[in-house]
Amino acid sequence: KQEVTQIPAALSVPEGENLVLNCSxxxxxxxxxxxxxxxxxxxxxxxxxxxxxxREQTSGRLNAxxxxxxGRSTLYIAASQPGDSATYLCAVGFSNAGGTSYGKLTFGQGxxxxxxx
Amino acid sequence: DAGITxxxxxxxxxxxxxxxxxxHQTENHRYMYWYRQDxxxxxxxxxxxxxVKDTDKGEVSDGYSVSRSKTEDFLLTLESATSSQTSVYFCxxxxxxxxxxxxxxxxxxxTVL
Numbered sequence: 001k002q003e004v005t006q007i008p009a010a011l012s013v014p015e016g017e018n019l020v021l022n023c024s025x026x027x028x029x030x031x032x033x034x035x036x037x038x039x040x041x042x043x044x045x046x047x048x049x050x051x052x053x054x055r056e057q058t059s060g061r062l063n064a065x066x067x068x069x070x071g072r073s074t075l076y077i078a079a080s081q082p083g084d085s086a087t088y089l090c091a092v093g094f095s096n097a098g099g100t101s102y103g104k105l106t107f108g109q110g111x112x113x114x115x116x117x
Numbered sequence: 118d119a120g121i122t123x124x125x126x127x128x129x130x131x132x133x134x135x136x137x138x139x140x141h142q143t144e145n146h147r148y149m150y151w152y153r154q155d156x157x158x159x160x161x162x163x164x165x166x167x168x169v170k171d172t173d174k175g176e177v178s179d180g181y182s183v184s185r186s187k188t189e190d191f192l193l194t195l196e197s198a199t200s201s202q203t204s205v206y207f208c209x210x211x212x213x214x215x216x217x218x219x220x221x222x223x224x225x226x227x228t229v230l
Contacts, residue, residue: 044207046218103165
């Protein structure tokens, strides 16, 4: 079974700290990996998408890396702010044998991040 | 924000009653998805659609059916709701390209008593 695991489940840091969220997946046959943010009571917002041929993507203070061979991705947040407090979800698009994935995603359970002033 | 709406946003119903949730998009995206989100399980795919009248099962499809008669609408039906189907349901859309993310609706909170 294709699974996605996120560690830690929760993280609390002081404002200004740099932090790393981890995501691991069980199958290296992927077509992309995505990081989402979810605020309480809201839907998901896409942060970064890394294609299987890429090693990393950057957007502002966020940097996501991908290592397919080890089945790992990290989301690095620089100079954290209280507004970064949210749940961060990793989602993997696994390739299937027929090569048609229909864009389906398998999600990790998320990391709840709290940045305190 | 992507043009995705879900209705109703909140619903309380009783065990054994049928329930239909609606997802509507204005983006003309080909792919649509229904997920449920539960504590300890993250988001799990229920059903998805890759075109009008083209649907398939996801990871947790038992007890659910879907229909897509128009590009813009994707309906999720609980034929006979059970308490285990109490959850938050999210609809998502995508063009399905390798470079494409999924855009999520605001969610429907369903409580089955």
